[in-house]
Amino acid sequence: MAHECTCEILLPIEKIEKCSVCGTKESLRLCSSCTERVYCSKECQAVDWKSGHKKICVKTQRIEIERIYPFLAAHVNRMRISDKSPNIKHPALNNCIINSPNPGLPGTCGPIPGSKGEEATIVRLGPPIDTPFPEPSPRWWPQAMEPKVRRKLFRRIILEGNAFYVSLAMTFALLSQLYTCPHTRLKYKTSPIADFGIAHGKFKVIEDDQLAYVLPDGKVVRGQDPENHYWVYFKTIRGEELTFDVSCYTWNLCICTIVRPYIPEDGGWPAVFNNRELRRSDDSALARLYTEKERYSVLRDPDLGRVAMADDDRFTEDTMQSVAAWGESKLGKRLTPAERDFVPHCIGYLSMALRIALEDGSWKNWPAKPEIGLDKDSLEILADIEMGRYWLEFEGSMCIGFFVGPSVH
Template sequence: MPKTTQEVLSAAGGRDERAIYLPLESLDKCTYCAKAAQDAKLSWCTSCAEALYCSSDCQKADWKTHKSKCGTTDRIDLQTYYPFLASIVAVSHLHPKLSHPALNHQIINSPNPNSGEIVAFPNGDKAKMILLGKPVPPSSIGSTEWWPTGTTAKIRHKLMRRIINEGLVLPINLSVCIALLSEMYTTTSSKSTPGKRRVRFSYNRSPITDFGIVHGSAPVTPQDRLAYYNIDTHTFMMGQDPNDHYWIYFTTLSGEEHFLDCNMFTFNFCILAKSDFYANANNGMPDLSVVPAFFFNRDYAKRMPLLGQLIWKPKKRVSILREARLKDLVGASANFDYHDLQSVYELMKDISGRECTDWEKEMMREFLPNTCKLLRINMHTRAYLGFPKEPNIMIETDPGEDVKTDEHDEELDKYLKKWGRRLKKGKISPEQWQKAFNSWRDKPLGAKLEMGGSPTRR
């Protein structure tokens, strides 16, 4: 096994004319007898998860045919792996070509938490204004020289990271999805490729059958959205647009859908994953302590079943795993740095519904080969086998926000699960669920604890 990053890239970088091996698309019919899913309970081959059977008899009868395609598979559970993807997103934001004006100029006003000027713009948008003054050296970022009126070092550092993690959401997310297709779904372990190992995504033991990009919006208060104005050059720049937002969805063979959003930190949505297991030199990345990551998993789906429609509002959903235009691009070579990415630019336009900027296209050319290299290292070293089963999650609060206690978390869990069950059973409408969720969100801590025991106490 290669022991260094360069050896791994040398061993894998020369792979040409690779094939994409798509997973099963749905639980439709038995591979052997073609019995439909509505007439039988289908299960997948436990070794490869790429064949369906209605009974053990059918599986045994099909073995002569199936064994040439079957093989050992490393199933990577999304719950263990998503912080690694979030780390790649965070590393993309640190690309040397990215230099945000607010990081190389002094902040001369006071956009501290719960303060700062909210400005309304002619198009109806509102945001917290950050005024930029004289240029400052990179070594001053996060210091009092950079932001003299920042209340504390913690507040200055958080605003710095919100700015660093801003923008280029579409090319960063799309590069992650294409890299997964390129590096994970070109692996196989059939009889025709001896010594090779198949690597596939799963969640809660169910294979992932599709993943891609969702284009939509996220509700963000003006207090949590940023805009910038340079008083010397009289130039204005809006920060990241919550109405042009993107996240990654994953669909399981059993019919569940989950999503990963690593780009809400700039909007002060501060759910983070500790990343010391993922972002380090062994995985080809700089050391990072925490990275923004929100994974809407089964637990969230039970407690807040409509969260993906009420807070994250999807407009368009585009599969990357099954995108035909990427087949030739991915199959041509393991390296994208010399490719004409016209098919990717067309895909970006389809996802966003607009012509993407030259800057987005340029950074897509930068992100894609880098992201593929990081995934390739991970696939070849099998570092994913050492990832924790349960990621370490934290919430970074601003001064004055409620400090959540274990008791609060337990009562919140009870409250949301009860309302989620009532919604699933049809006892309440989606509007009533949203009202219950908003009621909890808007209550002070003491009232939340009181509400936790019974969702009917209204």
């Protein structure tokens, strides 16, 4: 599919309110093909079809959000481990770990020094290691009970933070690549997506799953703050809401998606997509982990819309810095130099990757229902084996393993 930039944002219908032809507000239904027009009767639909809707309707391609979210997760998480990531200077990745924060062992969770009785998993840091931004080697953490545990803690640290920025990168990529093109739209099942953006609020985490780092000089650096969390929301034209989070792996919510259909050399990446089936599942408590305080629409924000349609090449430095400035206005603070470098790079990379997938049609070959799994520690794996479950290891760029059990879809 050729990328047809219209230099304007083509917003979808926000609500089913009235017939697109006669204005009637009763017995309404969407055009089943494009979901861009509303009709009260077959007669109104026929009139609209003959008056020109046919030319638009037959060209519209609706992309299922469940088909595309693993692609977004794979590429944005790749940026989180790139040399542009602010985490390349994370103290816990540049200093060796001198204690034993192994999962399930007594004393791993304890009081955070200098706090008012707050607890977390304490990671004590020693001397710097020779190679910055290291691989998870025994030299980095000699007391890990096994390599699998060492790799998982490494992932929890390297994927820490930047939740707002990666959420902004994913949603702006969708805005700039899908909604400046007249014939592509997002949908969830049979409903078009009417809005998407960034949600802000709290994430419920137990003390054991939070991290706190004690530096060699005794200073304490807290891990990612669950009281100040960001994730992506989608809202359909019928009011159904979905959430998508790639930033809770650091808190040991290690739901991942297999991304080999999107990036063959990778195994899997963190991605929590709270869909209809998960919300209806009796044993799912995902929704109760989130408390939303506010949200910022990206699809319907006029400032971001102007940035997205500024010119044919939406990856200029000025354009990307404008998006970063929008982010600063929502965060209420200035970005650090490292963040100001990371945000445009992440947005540009993800937008270009999505543009290529749309132009070459590769998105049509992505799975309609992506495979998901849990990245587990060895103690959890042993419990699964005892219960007759199966464990598979997918060696990808992050060496993530997946629990293979009953599908949640």
